[in-house]
Amino acid sequence: MDDLPKTLGEKLTVKVPQVPVEKDGWMAHVAHLVANVFVLSGLTVLPLLWAQNQALGTWLGPVFLGLIALWAFIAWVGPRVSVQRFKPIKPAAKHFLLAGDQHGFIGKLELDAKTVLFDGSNLYHFGLENGLGAQPVRLLAKQLRSEGYRIVCFFDANIFYTLIENGDYPAGQIHELNGLLAVFGISAGETYVVPSGVQADNYILSSLKHLPKSFAVSNDQFRDYAKTYGEQMKGSLWRKGVSVKGNEIRLKQHKFKTPLHLKQAA
Numbered sequence: 001m002d003d004l005p006k007t008l009g010e011k012l013t014v015k016v017p018q019v020p021v022e023k024d025g026w027m028a029h030v031a032h033l034v035a036n037v038f039v040l041s042g043l044t045v046l047p048l049l050w051a052q053n054q055a056l057g058t059w060l061g062p063v064f065l066g067l068i069a070l071w072a073f074i075a076w077v078g079p080r081v082s083v084q085r086f087k088p089i090k091p092a093a094k095h096f097l098l099a100g101d102q103h104g105f106i107g108k109l110e111l112d113a114k115t116v117l118f119d120g121s122n123l124y125h126f127g128l129e130n131g132l133g134a135q136p137v138r139l140l141a142k143q144l145r146s147e148g149y150r151i152v153c154f155f156d157a158n159i160f161y162t163l164i165e166n167g168d169y170p171a172g173q174i175h176e177l178n179g180l181l182a183v184f185g186i187s188a189g190e191t192y193v194v195p196s197g198v199q200a201d202n203y204i205l206s207s208l209k210h211l212p213k214s215f216a217v218s219n220d221q222f223r224d225y226a227k228t229y230g231e232q233m234k235g236s237l238w239r240k241g242v243s244v245k246g247n248e249i250r251l252k253q254h255k256f257k258t259p260l261h262l263k264q265a266a
Contacts, residue, residue, distance in 0.1 A: 009107025011210055012095040097206055103177075105189040106207075109150065115211050116144050117204050118153035119218030120184065123242060124162065126219055130244050133168055135262065138185035139249055140217060140242070143260050153186050154204050157196040205229040208238060215240055217251065 005011040093099075098107050109115060120137060127136045141151050156162075159180065163169035168183055177188060184191075194200045204216055205225050209232045216239045222229070232238055241252040249260045 006111060007107060008109040008111065008207075008210055009098060011111065012098055012107070097203060097210075100195050100203070101192060103188050103191065106152070106192060109152070109211065111210075111212060113150050113213065114148060115150045115152060115207075115214040117207050117211075117214055117216045118151065119200065119204055119216060119220055120153040120155040121159055121162065121200060122218045122220045124159070124184075126242055128166055132244070132262070133166070134183050134185075136242055136249060139260055139262070140251070141184070141186050141190070143256055143258075147257055151186065151190045152192060152207065153184065153190055154200040154207075155180075155191070155193045156200050157194055157198075159193060201225060205232060208232050217242065 101107065118137060118141070123137045123140070124134060127133050130136075137153065141153065145151060160169060160175040163180075163183060164171050169179060173179060177191065180193075181187060181191060192200075192203065194203050201220065201222055202225065204218070205222060205228070208214055208216055209229060215237060218239060219241045221239070222233065226233060237253060240254050243250050243252070244262075247262050249262065251260075
């Protein structure tokens with residue numbers, strides 16, 4: 001159906017209803033009532049005048065007929081229909097996924113497109129634990145792109161400080177998007193840094209909820225959100241963990257078209 005949302009932005013944007021407000025309707029009814037009273041009064045008074053002085057009949061007759069015609073016209077027209085004007089209700093708050101998007105791409109995601117939601121900060125920590133740094137994000141994004149998936153990589157707001165602490169970002173350099181993209185090999189249209197003071201987990205799971213053809217890539221099991229997103233977390237296909245075996249990166253319950261070897265990293 002044409003009225004169904006096609007993008008995430010359309011789905012998350014609440015259409016503001018408009019309340020019909022009638023204006024001028026009461027004035028129309030009052031005018032109609034006054035006109036009827038005037039005509040009926042004339043039709044009542046004129047015969048009385050004629051009865052008292054029949055010499056007035058030469059002009060009372062046409063006036064009487066005119067009032068009858070006017071009464072018929074008023075009855076045919078009726079009271080003017082009330083004019084309905086619409087007053088918009090105060091718009092709802094913007095959904096946090098759209099409000100926190102610094103690059104304006106999240107709302108353009110098509111609902112019928114295959115989408116992978118990276119837990120970027122979690123995958124980076126996984127890379128550090130295995131001596132790989134940012135390679136897991138870089139290699140997984142490249143491979144899944146080649147398989148037709150749209151990538152959205154979520155990072156906590158402190159990602160720059162985490163990179164600096166581990167020597168993957170210059171300490172004296174401005175925290176700018178291009179630097180982050182260079183580290184992880186992703187584009188601006190794939191990168192979502194959540195606002196400070198909140199965790200990326202909620203943004204990942206909310207995206208999972210609203211994007212029907214999506215799954216998350218993370219080694220975090222999101223247990224703290226089981227009550228809120230229990231429906232989305234049913235089964236085992238909604239989240240795919242990452243592991244390393246020998247020189248190969250593997251994704252749980254997903255078989256790559258070609259093995260993902262670490263030697264592919266630049």
